[in-house]
Amino acid sequence: MAKQLDSQLQATSQLYLKINAQVMLLKNINISAGLVNGARGVVVRIEKGVPVVRFKNNREYLCKHEKWIIKTASGGTITRRQVPLKLAWAFSIHKSQGLTLDCVEMSLSKVFEAGQAYVALSRAKSLDSLRILDFDPKQVWANAQVLQYYKLFRRRLHDSTMIPLGAKNIKREKSNDPKTIALAKLKKSLMDKPLVSIS
Structure with missing residues (x-):
């Protein structure tokens, strides 16, 4: 027992x-x-x-x-x-989820899941408080389905009918409409950010 x-x-x-x-x-x-x-x-x-x-x-x-x-x-x-x-001198990446750590020393040599390295790396408050013992870029990858989802999302966003960006392109009667301006800014900010593929 x-x-x-x-x-x-x-x-x-x-x-x-x-x-x-x-x-x-x-x-x-x-x-x-x-x-x-x-x-x-x-x-x-x-x-x-x-x-x-x-x-x-x-x-x-x-x-x-x-x-x-x-x-x-x-x-x-x-x-x-x-x-x-x-x-708790040491614990698993899984157990560290949701924690913010003042000082982190980690091994990434045995990462076995997409996104796991991101979870580990993002626990540290800053780069100064992070020490990686054995970094292998092959151990850092994103979930293929997640990448595909965001590619599709960006394509749909790009193809959607929104008011063209820039003050010159927004019609005068719409220029003071906060919703229109907010949507245009959101689309611009999303399109300006590159979709990062970790390989």
């Missing part, structure tokens, strides 16, 4: 922590306070055998044991009680 729990839960049966360990929260505790699954922090002290974590939003939280319940194939349930943390 322990193996089944380990395979289905991120909360491990044993957790070893120390002061200054970087950790990640594994459960939504208080959404309005930012204590959500994936929130990162640092263990600042241990109180009565329980870690106190200072999260990136500067909130401290005494991480009490939480309960996880999974159903078995036979219809029963298995329960694990554990501190809802895991070490």
Whole structure:
């Protein structure tokens, strides 16, 4: 049963922590306070055998044991009680989705999905806070269906009947119409941007 729990839960049966360990929260505790699954922090002290974590939003939280319940194939349930943390010195690209990281060191040598490299690279706040260990341009590609969708979208946009761009081409009676001007500007901005194909 322990193996089944380990395979289905991120909360491990044993957790070893120390002061200054970087950790990640594994459960939504208080959404309005930012204590959500994936929130990162640092263990600042241990109180009565329980870690106190200072999260990136500067909130401290005494991480009490939480309960996880999974159903078995036979219809029963298995329960694990554990501190809802895991070490977060490193984590997968998938787990990093939605995070903004102050400092990132990453390996892109084993990217296996379209767009995955983009997800990894866009986690860093700036280029100065990003270090790539092994960059291989062959590991960076976009989904072919997504590229095709945007090509079709741009073609339809180009072929659509909109008022020609530029103040000289907009008829005088339409020049003050905010919708007309906004549509013309939108079309111009979309057409000016190149459709980037990563290969």
